[in-house]
Each structure stands twice: as C-alpha cells, then as structure tokens.
Amino acid sequence: MRTEVAVVGGGPAGLIAARELASKGVQVKVFEEHPEIGTPNHCAGILSVEGLKRIGVELDLKFLRHEINGGTAFAPDGTGIRITGSRTRAYIVDRAIFDRHLAETARDAGAEIERNHRILDFIYEDGRVAGIRGDLDVEASMVIDAEGASGVLARKAGLPRPGGGVLAGINANVTDAQLEPGMVEVWFGEGLADGLFAWAVPAGEDEARCGLATGKGDALELLRGFIKNRFGLTEFGEPARWPVLTGGPVDKTHGDGLLLVGDVAGHTKPTTGGGVILGGMCAMMAAETAIQALEEEDYSAGFLGRYDERWREALGGEFSSMLGMRRFLNSLPDPRMNRIFASVKSAGLEATLETFIDEGDMDLQSGVLRKALTHPGMLRVMTSSLGRLALGELRGLFNL
Ligand SMILES: Cc1cc2nc3c(=O)[nH]c(=O)nc-3n(C[C@H](O)[C@H](O)[C@H](O)COP(=O)(O)OP(=O)(O)OC[C@H]3O[C@@H](n4cnc5c(N)ncnc54)[C@H](O)[C@@H]3O)c2cc1C
Known part of the structure; x- marks a missing residue:
C-alpha cells in the first residue's frame, strides 16, 4: 500500500493535520490503534472560544456540553478567588465526540482513516x-507522527520525546456533584496536585468531571481524596489516566521524512497541560x-526544518x-501560594484580575502574564508575598 502522507494517531493533532492536507488535495491516510476514534477519553474537555476558531473548528452542538464564563481558583488553604x-x-x-467530529471533517475533506492499526515502527x-x-x-x-504523549515511535526515530514536566493525569465523572453553572474550579496544593492543580468542571446536570495532574503520589488516591473533600x-465513574505534559516543546520536531505534531512534540500549555489548541495550530503548520x-519533492530534514522554524516563530515566545510561569509556580511552597491568594483578596484586586x-487570551497567555507582572497593585501584592528577589527573577523571565 502507498500514500503521499501517512499520519500515525487519530487524536486531534493527527486529524487536524489530515484535514488540512486532504483539503489541499493531498492523499493522506491516518492510522489509529483503537477501534473507535475518541476513546478512551482522558481529557477534561476545556477548549477556548478563540482556540476553536484558530484550529478551524466550528462549534457544534454534538460535542458542546457547557459554556464557561468564569471560574474559582482555590489556594491550598481553601481561600477562593472567583473570576467571572x-x-x-x-x-x-x-x-470523544469532538475527536469523532474532527475525524468526520478530515474524511469529508478526503482523508482515509484506518482504525485498529497499531503502528510499530517506521519504514526507513x-x-x-x-x-x-x-x-x-x-x-x-x-510521515506525520501524532502518536500522543508516549513518544515511542519518535524515540525510535532518534527524536526527543517529551521530557520534564510529565505528570500523572487522571479524570473521572462524579454524579450528584453540583457546580455553579458556567463556572470551573481549580484547586492548588503540593499534597493534592504537585506541579499543576486539581479541577472540577460541569459535565452534565448534577454531574462534574473531576481530575488532577501530579508529579508526586498516587493520582487515584489523590483524586479520591479530592472528590471526598x-x-x-466516595463513588465516581471509571477513572481515565493519561500523562499531562507541562514541560514545553521538545528540542526537535522533524527528521528526514518525518514531522512530529501534538503531544509527541510537547505542544501543550505548560501552565495548564491543555494541548488541543496549540497542538492543533502546530499541526496546521x-x-x-x-x-x-x-x-x-524534498522530504529531507533540511527542508522539513521549516516546520520547526515556523511554529517557533509563531508560538515559541508563548511556550x-x-x-x-510554570517553573515559577512549581517553585512556590503552599504557604507562599496561600499568601498570594490572601494578599490579592485583602488588596481588593479580584476585579483587576477579572x-x-x-x-x-486563554491559549496565548504571554500578554496576560506580562500585564499582571506590570500592574502596580499586583506588583505590590507579589512583592509582599514573594519578596523582591523572587519577583525580580519572575519579571526577568519576561524581560521586564
Ligand atoms: C487528564 C487530562 C486532562 C486534559 N484536559 C485537557 C483540556 O481540558 N483541554 C485541552 O486542550 N487539553 C487537555 N488535555 C491534553 C489533551 O488531551 C492533549 O494535549 C491532546 O489530546 C493531544 O492530542 P494528540 O492528537 O497529540 O494526542 P492524543 O489525543 O493522545 O492522540 C494520539 C492518538 O494516537 C494513537 N496512537 C498512539 N500510538 C499509536 C500507534 N503506535 N499506532 C496507532 N495509533 C497510535 C492513540 O491511541 C491516540 O488515539 C488533557 C490531558 C489529560 C491527560
């Protein structure tokens, strides 16, 4: 069998790449190991409004579950800051339905999607x-490698796989769990979700999808404790586990005849681990x-390096x-995080944060991070809760 482009992996990155290629008349085949696109589903499913547009996806009621206009972040001591x-x-x-929708769009554009095919290696x-x-x-x-976080094939091809910042992620649906409509919750704490946070998002009427990602401890036990608290x-649906990547892009995302897209390229947001939008944008590139x-007719690494240059130019600064910011947050012990939350509240800065x-921008976050680090009120809060030295280091990261 022969095709112009073979895509390994029928997740969002592979399917978006396939859609783009097929819509330009390229012969493309996607190979997915599972019998069905979209399952198992490990994801919390939070996608920004702008992000969907960026990856060329129109909102469809088939996959939409809730609209979100705000959220509450909780410090390790339970202090909450509510933003609407x-x-x-x-x-x-x-x-699951979102990924199937992407598959339909790719198919409509002319891509072939072959399920139940696990790719074991590349042909060299x-x-x-x-x-x-x-x-x-x-x-x-x-070949476009969109195999996701495991990076097995990429490593075999001599390319780096996602390294630091690989956390154990877990999600489960909880019934009889009420959340404020339109709001998500994130909970910080070294003992709860070291290296990221726990979350609770609406999943249906009286149903929440709860999850966390952590670099320490047993994720299932931590999730159990979170849902209980x-x-x-004490009861919840079958948990889905999968790595959450917060370590940023890998050093090289191309080889001779090969491009890496999505999680395997480390194209996720280090602040949240979300990868559908940035992974999809890079897949389009x-x-x-x-x-x-x-x-x-040039498939050499020299030529394909244009892809690396392209996404680094467009998104390298964002990553x-x-x-x-992720490294900085990871360096904060719980008492400091508590102090920041308390100071924001006592200084009345919730409206400013809002x-x-x-x-x-939920996906290209550098603008909002810079704004926070230059706002006089926020600077006062951060100086008092972090000290000048730590704040200086943080601002230095943004050349401020
Ligand atoms: C707990 C959790 C919550 C998350 N929440 C969010 C969120 O709210 N928002 C967000 O944007 N992102 C979220 N993410 C991240 C998001 O799920 C990933 O960034 C995204 O799925 C990456 O897409 P991908 O196509 O690169 O990889 P994947 O979605 O992992 O798809 C890769 C596909 O390739 C297949 N595959 C792998 N190896 C082979 C092989 N050898 N042969 C054939 N097929 C193969 C896999 O079965 C899979 O279907 C979350 C992740 C986790 C773990």
Whole structure:
C-alpha cells in the first residue's frame, strides 16, 4: 500500500493535520490503534472560544456540553478567588465526540482513516522515514507522527520525546456533584496536585468531571481524596489516566521524512497541560510544510526544518513565557501560594484580575502574564508575598 502522507494517531493533532492536507488535495491516510476514534477519553474537555476558531473548528452542538464564563481558583488553604467574565470564554466539550467530529471533517475533506492499526515502527529508506510498519506496511512520501504523549515511535526515530514536566493525569465523572453553572474550579496544593492543580468542571446536570495532574503520589488516591473533600462523595465513574505534559516543546520536531505534531512534540500549555489548541495550530503548520515538501519533492530534514522554524516563530515566545510561569509556580511552597491568594483578596484586586482574564487570551497567555507582572497593585501584592528577589527573577523571565 502507498500514500503521499501517512499520519500515525487519530487524536486531534493527527486529524487536524489530515484535514488540512486532504483539503489541499493531498492523499493522506491516518492510522489509529483503537477501534473507535475518541476513546478512551482522558481529557477534561476545556477548549477556548478563540482556540476553536484558530484550529478551524466550528462549534457544534454534538460535542458542546457547557459554556464557561468564569471560574474559582482555590489556594491550598481553601481561600477562593472567583473570576467571572462578561462573555463565554470557553466550552466544555465531550472529547470523544469532538475527536469523532474532527475525524468526520478530515474524511469529508478526503482523508482515509484506518482504525485498529497499531503502528510499530517506521519504514526507513536510505536513513529517512519512508512509511509505516504495523500489521500492514504502508509506504509514504512522508510521515506525520501524532502518536500522543508516549513518544515511542519518535524515540525510535532518534527524536526527543517529551521530557520534564510529565505528570500523572487522571479524570473521572462524579454524579450528584453540583457546580455553579458556567463556572470551573481549580484547586492548588503540593499534597493534592504537585506541579499543576486539581479541577472540577460541569459535565452534565448534577454531574462534574473531576481530575488532577501530579508529579508526586498516587493520582487515584489523590483524586479520591479530592472528590471526598469537595463533594463529600466516595463513588465516581471509571477513572481515565493519561500523562499531562507541562514541560514545553521538545528540542526537535522533524527528521528526514518525518514531522512530529501534538503531544509527541510537547505542544501543550505548560501552565495548564491543555494541548488541543496549540497542538492543533502546530499541526496546521506541519500540514503547510508537508504540502511544500510534496511540491518540491524534498522530504529531507533540511527542508522539513521549516516546520520547526515556523511554529517557533509563531508560538515559541508563548511556550517559553508559559514554561517560565510554570517553573515559577512549581517553585512556590503552599504557604507562599496561600499568601498570594490572601494578599490579592485583602488588596481588593479580584476585579483587576477579572479584567486581565476577561481581556486576556486563554491559549496565548504571554500578554496576560506580562500585564499582571506590570500592574502596580499586583506588583505590590507579589512583592509582599514573594519578596523582591523572587519577583525580580519572575519579571526577568519576561524581560521586564
Ligand atoms: C487528564 C487530562 C486532562 C486534559 N484536559 C485537557 C483540556 O481540558 N483541554 C485541552 O486542550 N487539553 C487537555 N488535555 C491534553 C489533551 O488531551 C492533549 O494535549 C491532546 O489530546 C493531544 O492530542 P494528540 O492528537 O497529540 O494526542 P492524543 O489525543 O493522545 O492522540 C494520539 C492518538 O494516537 C494513537 N496512537 C498512539 N500510538 C499509536 C500507534 N503506535 N499506532 C496507532 N495509533 C497510535 C492513540 O491511541 C491516540 O488515539 C488533557 C490531558 C489529560 C491527560
């Protein structure tokens, strides 16, 4: 069997790349190991309104579950800061149905999606990737690797796999769990979710999707404790576990005949671990480079390096700002985090934060982070709760 482009993995990144390629008339086949696209579903399903547009997806009631206009962040000691926006900022989507919708769009554009095919390796010809090998061999002019966080094939091809900041993620649905409509919750705490946070988002009437990602401890036990403390409940649906990536992009996302997209490239937001939007945006850039390579019949690493250059130019600054903020947050012990929350509240800065978040971008966060680090009131709070030295280091990350 032969195709122009073979895509490994039928998650959002692979399907978006396939849609873009097929819509430009490229022959593309996607290979997904599972019998069904979208399952198992590990995701909390929070996608920003702007983000959906950026990845070329129109909102569809099939996958939309809730509209979100705000949220409450809780410090480790339980102090809450509630932010409500003036408009819908994000959607909660059913990721299984969302992924199937992406598959339909890719198929409508002309892509072929083959399920139940686990790819075990790439085919190499003169040292370059020239196809994929599984229960069937498929030759291809080039391969897009969208295998997700595991990075097994990328490593076999000598490319780096996502390294630091790989957390144990877990999600489960909880019935009889009431949340304020339109609001999400995030809970910080080293003993709860070291390296990120726990979350509770609306999942249906009287149902919440609760999860967390942590670099320490048993994620299931931590989730059990979180659900008990938050809702007083001990029962919950089947938990789904999968790595959450907060370490930023890998050093190299291309090889001879090969492009990496999505989680395998580390294209997630280090501040939240969310990867559908930035992964999808980079997948669109990968498709553009692949089309140029097909036109030029040049699949060398030298040519495909354009993809690396492209996403770094467009999003490199965003990834590094968010990574800087993630490292800073990870360095804060619980008492300091508590102090920041308490100081924001006592200084009456909740409305200021609300404006930042209302005007800010959920996916390209460097703007809102810079705003917070230059606002006089926020600076006073941070100086008193962090000290000048730590604040100076943080501002230094943003060249302030
Ligand atoms: C607990 C949790 C909550 C999250 N919440 C959010 C959120 O709210 N918002 C958000 O934007 N992101 C969230 N994310 C991150 C998001 O799920 C990922 O960033 C996104 O799914 C990455 O898309 P992808 O296509 O790169 O990889 P994946 O979605 O992982 O898809 C990869 C696909 O490739 C298949 N595959 C792997 N290896 C092979 C092989 N050898 N052969 C064939 N097929 C293969 C896999 O089965 C899978 O279907 C969350 C992640 C976790 C773990």
